[in-house]
Amino acid sequence: MPSVSATAPLPQENKRPTAPILIAGGGIAGLATAIALQQAGFDAIAYERSDEVQPAGAGIILAPNALRALETIGLADRIRRAGYSCVEGMAITNIKGNALAKQASTLHEPLIAIHRAELHRLLLGALQPGTYRPGHGLASFEQRHDGVTVTFESRQRTEGSGLISAEGLNSLVRSQLLPGTRLRYAGYTCWRGIAPMQPQGICTETWGVGSRFGIVPLPGGATYWYALINASARDAELAELTRSELAASFHHYHEPVATLIESTPEDAIIHRDIVDFAPIPQFAFGRVLLIGDAAHAMTPNLGQGACQAIEDAICLAECMKRYGPAGLAEAFQAFESLRRTRTAAIVNRSRAVGRIAQLGNPALCHLRDAALRLTPASATRKQLQFLYDPR
Template sequence: MAKITIIGGGIGGLCTAYALQQRGYNVTLCEGAGTYQSLGAGLGIGANALKALEKIGLKQQVMEHSKVLRKMIIMSDQGKPITETDSLMVSERFGTDNVTIHRADLLLALRNALKPGTIVLNKRCVDFVQEQNGVTLSFEDGETISSDAVVAADGINSIFRRKLVPGSTPRYAGYTCWRAVIPVNDIVIDDLVATETWGPSGRFGIVPLAGGKIYWFACVKAKARDSRIAKYSITDLLSIFNDFHRPIPQIIQATDQESLIHNDILDIKPIQHYAFGRIALLGDAAHATTPNLGQGAGQTMEDAYVLARCLETAGDLVMAFKEYERKRLGRTKKIIKMSNQIGRIAQLENKGLILLRNFVLNKVPPTANMKRFEFLYDVDWD
């Protein structure tokens, strides 16, 4: 069986490694970091991604750490509902749930599923050369190794994409984001409902997690790489969101400065190819998207299953990678575009446009809203 090297030990690399091992491939996963740390915040796993995890064989491990949500509500800064999505409707129609999970818990579950020795830490790939029968990889520690094929799951700043698709640099979405995970304690929330609050000064999300915790995020329009904003404290964030409805100010006040994570929101303009001979781009390396559809991790999980399935059914590695590309290009491009559009609408600052937006969204029937996003869940990768 072919030797496949995966570059990148994030969600995509881990899911792909497991899926390929289940099909008998000799897999090595190279991760640049020297250790795995329990960092990160929360994330959503949509019904489509749970389907992919089920097909890979990882759903049970992930669900043990997940929180099932029943509803997603978008509200005004004064707490008035604008629109909502009923997850029960999704469950009844497509047979699976929308869930949330702490990123660290997800990564731990995925790592534990792999065969011992699969992951090589402190192994940062710095260059590669593709030949007719394989790929030679060069690492920061000076070692070079040869592999029959490479899955590049090395994130939005992928060295593989930069070399194979010149000019495909990350683009700034126009807003920056803070995230944190805190215990619920005496904060009053509905732990079956995720909310987003859209106001003129920014956007605030509250997402219940398992274990009595809350994941929250705050997005504000800003210049890219603004060093002043990067230094914002809890007090600064409270000044932005202090007039938002309860419990938003209380959640910010309950957050320790040390637990705050900040980064600009980026994506990648859709590229035309994910397969390059014996190299396949996967996850954020191929199609990084803004988080507005909650599909970043989910699309990576779909990639893992589709790639493994194509290797199972195609005649050779190169054909399998091209088939994977064919199956994934259109769907991921659509998600990047739609997520980008939602972000622009959500981050409106003009109060007149905000009133118009809220009025229009409030008039959309739930069934029409479901129809618009049906393509996310009604998917058949086989």
């Protein structure tokens, strides 16, 4: 067990640490953080549990707030070129395909849809050589006043000036620092896939009764799609649902919903229950820090999970530049002060949007759809401004 207090930071020595900052996790949060720290002049190494790069075979939408953050580390233009520009934003429709609302992008910056594997490749390419270490799953860690010691599953040990957990939803570091944190099932389960066809060039999300379906164009004529259905947690029957059975569950939806499902290779469809956890009281623990989903896992309803992880990376680098290498614990604490309130609000809003979108009562869904049609564009813009322009 790590020798660290979950309530108070440890005292720091006023000397420049010679050991690198260790990052546990090589996903979007970990890689973006490593890049931002390296560009700020700090030694940072990202350690990934998997032996090979294995990003989920699905798409992701990057909102203007993430793209603005990526500008800081020189990656925004490369990602725009590699992605699909959703210039019309995201339209919400009913199961007949009739528009209920339009969530236009703001700040003259369209949403960018990109394959997760391509985003991962671009992030890896921006790292300093030799600073991404696959096959290094974190097993334990210890914290001292002047650094940390990390032990990997291989029993290899390494020293660092600090440890950043970017391990995601099931962070080992968080489970040891905040053992009371419990995952919350959102009440619905999700399938994701990429279809080798593109019947429409706009992003849509269709809201039904206890179900939802999203369509997101990708470069190269492909389409990222996701399907959500209200269900009990860990429903064994749904976990074994075939592609044809899933398509049949959406037969009452407008085209091309069922066609997209049927055209996707069955072994490429990903199924997971949707979970998050309630906002936690602390991100920084002396020389140990939680970021990304390890700190603020959220449901996907606002499309902000990866976006907030990227914001984290840039914010942390700015804090480190302000406090310098000898002030690492102070920088971690400043990061917590800057990020905890915003991410908690987004976690809560995202969960609330999911409850509305997944309503299972037909009468309430009828009222919901009517309310969406009547919502003024100015109200929608105000909501998006909170997400996309946090300044």
